[in-house]
Amino acid sequence: MKKLLIAAVVASLSATTLLAANDAFAQNGSTAAKKATAKKPAPKHRLIKRKPTKSVAKTDPVPEGSVLWSCNEGASFDLKGDMKRDQIVTVHWANKNYNLPREATTTGADRFHDAATGLDLVVIPTKAMLFSDHDGSRLADECKTAAMQQGEPAPTQSNALKSGS
Structure with a gap:
């Protein structure tokens, strides 16, 4: 028993x-189940928003006091500065402003060229031309101001020297 x-x-x-x-x-x-349900759910979206990969092209305003140069094939650019005396002019091309420093030439043409951007403006008494160094293309040709279309020569240093002597 x-x-x-x-x-x-x-x-x-x-x-x-x-x-x-x-x-x-x-x-x-x-309690483990309660702990699991008590946890915050993982966020579905990032807390820090990144910029989208497609960036909207920045549009610079046309500089105040600039002169419109009309070119062949409907192209045009705005130029701010006095080509007779300024060492840097501002060219507004393709919704962007470019500061182009003067380059010395032996031909009498006024040349403004920025190696960083590759933009090159050449002005002779009868017209202006805009080039791109990066691909060697001519962006705009036969560019003239309203005064040049009326028969006046381009406002270049060489023309200023001719009229001043």
Whole structure:
């Protein structure tokens, strides 16, 4: 009988231990489930917005006081500065402003060239031409101001020297 009593006690302790273990496991599992649901969901979008890969081309305003030069094939550019005396002129071409420094020439033509951008403006008494050094193309040809279209020569240094002497 002692054996039967010992077996019953062991069985009851085993069952109690088993039930306690199941309850403990269920509580740990439910707290883990609560912890999982208590966490904030991962954001669907970035918090730091990046600029789009396609950038909108920057448009510079036409410089105030500039003169319009109309060219062949409907092209045109605006020029700000006095070609007779200024060492740097501003050319507004393709919605962008370019500061072009004067380059010395032996031909009498006025040349304004910026090596960084590759833009090259050459003005002779009858017309102006705009070139791109990067691909060697002529961007605009036969460019004239309204005064030049009326028969006046281009406002170049060489023309200023002729009229001043």
